[in-house]
Amino acid sequence: MNTASRITAAEYDRLGRAGVPLADLLDIRTESLRYGQARLRLPWKDNLVRPGGVVSGPALFTLVDMTMYALVMSAVGVQEMAVTSDISIRYLRGAPAGDVLAEGRLLKLGRRLAVCEVNLYSADDDRAVAHATGTYVLPAITGD
Template sequence: MTILMDVEALNAFLIAEFPQVTGKFRVRSVTPLDVVVEMPMTYQHLRPGGTVSGPTMFALADVSIYLAILARVGPIELAVTTNASIDFMRKPAAGKTLIATARILKLGRILAVGDVLIQSEGLDAPVARASMTYSIPPKR
């Protein structure tokens, strides 16, 4: 697969188009196979009991697939989630960075399907797995 947006371009896109999430997500790497995104955990991401909240992990999965799609189709702001499923498999380490590896399984003209594996820094086994479908608006 051709890469149209690299690490620097994707991080710049996040800052320019989503200033409200500046500092929450950072693209680590972009390859023809996947995009790796990290999200440092802070107190605001924890739920009672000291584990990372489900919405936090879902946000990381959603942003990661979005960025993986943009890496391949370019900066299309209005690509949107049309379907999502997430499995929470184990408790992430509190205070540790979450790392998502997103890969596109199918990239069509109007739909993209991908999956995300989320790991917690310091743990070998994944903490969550998500499957996402995105709608890609037609080019004008």
């Protein structure tokens, strides 16, 4: 199987930031992108903290969603109208103040749905802070 992504990390960052301004505000960055595999980073900023001194859930959720979007584009190319159908996220422990890494993989790609998995880790610790699965709906191809 060809492991080359249908979009580069730099192209995805440009498209993602333009299409999802929150990703730009959070400064989410793509570190690597291959067909069906993605690694993104949420850099630490003081405004990400919540009571208890950990990274907020909404920021982590956004990182998960952007990672899944990258996985879809890695497999099908630029599909700006691919949209989240569902995401289930389990927060396993607080993410301490610091960068958070997302490691994602495409579990299944069909004609209309893409199923993804993402694990989040503190950049300074290899223990998972969250695990998520989700589904993206792909745009209909003419004639569907």
